[in-house]
Amino acid sequence: MTALPIHEVESLNLTIAGIPIPLARIEAYLKKLFKTDDLKVFDIRLLGSGWHAEAWIIDLRVKGERKRLVLKFLKGEKGFGHDYPADRAQVLLMAHKDFNKMKGHVRSVDVGYISRDGELISAGNYEEFFILMEEAKGTPYIEDLQAILKRGHLTDKDLKRMGILVEFLVELHQMKFTGSIEDRARLYLRRVRDLVGHGEMIFGVVDSAYPLGGEYDVKLKEIEKLALEWRWKLRTKHHRLAQVHGDYHPFNIRFTENDELVLMDRSRGEWGEPADDVSCLTINYLWHALLHRSGFEGPFKDLFIRFIELYLEMTNDEELLKVIQPWYAFRSIVIASPLFYPENPPVVRTKLLNFAKNILQTEIFEPKEVDDLLRD
Numbered sequence: 001m002t003a004l005p006i007h008e009v010e011s012l013n014l015t016i017a018g019i020p021i022p023l024a025r026i027e028a029y030l031k032k033l034f035k036t037d038d039l040k041v042f043d044i045r046l047l048g049s050g051w052h053a054e055a056w057i058i059d060l061r062v063k064g065e066r067k068r069l070v071l072k073f074l075k076g077e078k079g080f081g082h083d084y085p086a087d088r089a090q091v092l093l094m095a096h097k098d099f100n101k102m103k104g105h106v107r108s109v110d111v112g113y114i115s116r117d118g119e120l121i122s123a124g125n126y127e128e129f130f131i132l133m134e135e136a137k138g139t140p141y142i143e144d145l146q147a148i149l150k151r152g153h154l155t156d157k158d159l160k161r162m163g164i165l166v167e168f169l170v171e172l173h174q175m176k177f178t179g180s181i182e183d184r185a186r187l188y189l190r191r192v193r194d195l196v197g198h199g200e201m202i203f204g205v206v207d208s209a210y211p212l213g214g215e216y217d218v219k220l221k222e223i224e225k226l227a228l229e230w231r232w233k234l235r236t237k238h239h240r241l242a243q244v245h246g247d248y249h250p251f252n253i254r255f256t257e258n259d260e261l262v263l264m265d266r267s268r269g270e271w272g273e274p275a276d277d278v279s280c281l282t283i284n285y286l287w288h289a290l291l292h293r294s295g296f297e298g299p300f301k302d303l304f305i306r307f308i309e310l311y312l313e314m315t316n317d318e319e320l321l322k323v324i325q326p327w328y329a330f331r332s333i334v335i336a337s338p339l340f341y342p343e344n345p346p347v348v349r350t351k352l353l354n355f356a357k358n359i360l361q362t363e364i365f366e367p368k369e370v371d372d373l374l375r376d
Helices: 006-012 023-034 085-099 141-151 156-173 181-197 202-209 217-234 274-293 299-315 325-336 346-359 367-373
Strands: 039-049 053-062 065-074 112-114 120-122 253-255 261-263
Touching (some): 023 039, 023 120, 065 085, 141 274, 141 299, 156 253, 156 261, 156 299, 181 202, 181 217, 181 325, 202 217, 202 325, 217 325, 217 346, 274 299, 274 325, 274 346, 325 346, 346 367
Antiparallel strands (some): 053 065, 112 120, 253 261
């Protein structure tokens, strides 16, 4: 393949993921990496481009020594779990460590990222990662539920805050994906696939949050099999793709004294299935109903039904009742986990797992009939 001279590279303005990368930025990055100004890039050419990746070969001189290095990027528009920059980072960060642990394997010199302005920045010395955030104001919504549990009835404030939580989701879920049908389908399939197989979702929770060979294995195996069937039921529902929170539960929701809503820990990408958020919060009403009276009754039953009815009234999304089943199953096995919630009484744990299994066998979810789904 013919090498592209430097002036042609500059005129082409190498672009990765829509970000132009001038040759000068590549050269500056390499000088910093090799800790020398005695470095010159002679040419850059496309080595190859496939389904997963694109690679460019760089011909350079460092302190009088000629070198050829390969600059590789992963593509995000083709799926394969590379949909978001964080996905691609995971692959490349692991490759950087693992390449250099195997005898005879081509070595990784560095791994890094491209900034918004096209600067190449090294991350090759990484060990762990962090996020620096603002402090969240307010008090956790779980404290409201604990107060209801102790009090035994709802107040006007409880109903007002429930309404605020519904209104937030309605507004959020109105933001539908406006890209191509192909991208919409890819991102929806990704979310459904993650629901079943992601390390933080059904398969991952079963593997990490329950004891191996424990008393729950038979029921969890049944839940996994049924969840796989739902993956195929949901595959064509990509018209539902919308903005989501992804972990909309009472520990991630806070209210200020003036009832201002403050959210934390949005998870697993901005696009997803609205049923994920609805199930995530309302399963906590069911959980507290079980803690309160070991059944689906009392103030938490009222909150559960009111929330869903108000959401459906405001969105006209009756299809929600045909897709929410596996999302409820996921949230149920999380709360039933002896690792995450060791204080749960055995009867609560059992009924949550019953709910997960039984709801996966319903075609249309009936919120007022939850009690029937708690039985073995």
